[in-house]
Amino acid sequence: MEEKILELLEERRFTELKSILSELNPADLVEYLEVIPQNELLLVFRILPKELAADTFVEMDSDMQKLLISAFSDKELRDVVSELFVDETVDVIEEMPASVAKRIISQADPQTRREINQILAYPDDSAGSLITTEYVDLKKHITVADAFKHIKDTGPDKETIYTAYVTDSRRKLIGVVTAKDLLLSSPEQTIEEIMDENVIFAHTSDDKETVIQMFDKYDFLALPVVDNEERLVGIITVDDAIDVIQEEATEDIEKMAAIVPSDKTYLKTGVFSTFASRIPWLLFLMLSATFTGWIISSFETKLAIVPALMAFIPMIMNTGGNSGSQSSVTVIRSLSLGDIEFKDSIRVFFKEFRVSILCGIVLSVANYAKIMLLDNLLLGSGISNTVAIVVSFTILATVVFAKIVGCLLPIVAKKIGLDPTVMASPFITTLVDTVSLLIYFAFASAILNL
């Protein structure tokens, strides 16, 4: 297929090229455009039917969009912008340098320009930043037949026609009607008779996470978003919600792995950007490991007396780190899915406490058995019984500490407005490392009389 397209392009057989490209889904079409030489891109873009061209433009990455915009005449840019939905235009603008963004906004009609600027003004993580203004708006006194006529007239320019919103004269949201309701009602019924008055909506200032949770819970195709006076300002469609769900999950995963999140996909991110997103936490975590170094140094003379203690340090620290991140990661994910809240802290605490006791006991018994059977009996390492007991007790205490810190830190972080995800594995690991060493050396000093 790619070769076919390149061949037709090279031979300038544009009619055939157009008919092939026009059959494609925009998301697939973009992948073929990526193999076309950059200087031919505008040429190919120009032969696409207007609507398909705009839909394809939306699917492009920002580099390709920038390239095209810089090649567009004002008229061409205006044509594309006029085909885009407002939220799509906003998405494009957000990725562009200021000068390009200005040029795009200047080509929009005055009404659209106002809406673009309004959406751009909402904070990045808010529901407001996700809305589009092209929804079907109905009045309650009209009939189903009128509603169909209205949808037929205005539908082509709406992002979805499957959910229509009923507003009063002050634009307050008073009801919702699905296309299914309309189709299954008789033409003479009024909207008021069939609309659902129990409207579930988000506020422009709600967090993106809340939006995701609402789509997850209510299975909507679109979520209405209102301002402080409960006036409808826009809707969020399910396809955009899916993008946000994927982005937020990726962001959480990156933060848990001590990466500064970025918007671009892996292969589109340059080496330097990837480096820049990884080095801050690596550096911070490396330097914070200074504490463990100091603790070990200060215990050096005692370690020299019982050198066997040394060999268990990595194992103790890893076990603590793994135990803690199991709890923190579970709690962080549950927080973001809305499964737990601050008020559940005590339940979470008790649950993790009991789980940690179980895990701690199994691990310390397994460790004791391993030292006695594998290290001593099989390999003749000659580790004393007291050392084995010190290590086992340390494991129990470390696991309990790690799991409790791991579950509480994210909840507390969220409560005081910090990012719970940053509290995940990397940060907790450093804390648990330090404490587990202190526990180890305290037990060692006490039990071995060092």
Next chain:
Amino acid sequence: MEEKILELLEERRFTELKSILSELNPADLVEYLEVIPQNELLLVFRILPKELAADTFVEMDSDMQKLLISAFSDKELRDVVSELFVDETVDVIEEMPASVAKRIISQADPQTRREINQILAYPDDSAGSLITTEYVDLKKHITVADAFKHIKDTGPDKETIYTAYVTDSRRKLIGVVTAKDLLLSSPEQTIEEIMDENVIFAHTSDDKETVIQMFDKYDFLALPVVDNEERLVGIITVDDAIDVIQEEATEDIEKMAAIVPSDKTYLKTGVFSTFASRIPWLLFLMLSATFTGWIISSFETKLAIVPALMAFIPMIMNTGGNSGSQSSVTVIRSLSLGDIEFKDSIRVFFKEFRVSILCGIVLSVANYAKIMLLDNLLLGSGISNTVAIVVSFTILATVVFAKIVGCLLPIVAKKIGLDPTVMASPFITTLVDTVSLLIYFAFASAILNL
């Protein structure tokens, strides 16, 4: 609200209770049912209108469903099952013990029973397991007006009426028409004239991940699923796709944190189940840390000569572990989003190699500076220049090794059919821990002439 409901229930004011509950969205209604005493649950469930009752039943967790089913008469169970969509019935059945599952299936009508059994037969991770059979099926020669009539007649029992599928006499999928296409066409046009013949579909045997990627890419409200002969067997709706997206992300996050994934939400999982999902990896990782213990033991006599070396072990291991999991987690997420594939291995390798060199240089220089300025100049630790050099070189080598293993292991795992996510942080950490110690001691032996 909760108190109001409990009060009405206690005073047996069922008419008022019914009118309050009937206004609620099923997803909200379920939350109120959770506060109702178990022995009153069936009573309240019985007063709900049939359709709402079924919709609410779907939203319940499996414990509440089981409780109700055991209290249902056969007639009641049949009524609920007949209101459910086939995929919903399958979801309920999958969570039930065999005897309850049998009873549910026996109450379905023969056609539904066949469909349930077919869906249950698809592998758990396949597109087939996600389908429902209640889609709108059109023939190409009928007119738009006929199509509307068909939708009006059969629509109430369809999971979505917004996308209709056109099949030929052998049930082969030949086109797709959206409700928007229908609404914006004139009544006398035929389906063949307006349908999109470039149908994008999944196969029953496709992986869930593929389904997610298709929803992500094409912004569908429903995805058709065909069998090996390209006959349409069912559709996956976007609300179910969202559930799968969330479940898969949670599962990936859990695996990355060395947890055996489970289906239930955190607070609904018992202490013992939580323990059981965490202990296998903790135990495995603890025991595999035996290697690092042995390496340290075998180096004991040399460490005794330069005890300063000991203090850096945790820092080196953590830095290696963090570097590796940054790469592995990024690659795993990109694999599951479909951003990278096996054919990108070489690009990924070169990219990670360059990133690792950059990170490694910055970290080792920072480490050298920290030892010289903080440890020595400020705290007078007296760490020798050669030890600082050994540590810094080890960091560079460890970071490069960790990042390369971290990026390649998941890609190779996926290629040979293993789960790339299990290759993430915990497993890679153990490998990197071992290798980083070997590197450290090799450099130390060579440079310090031990």
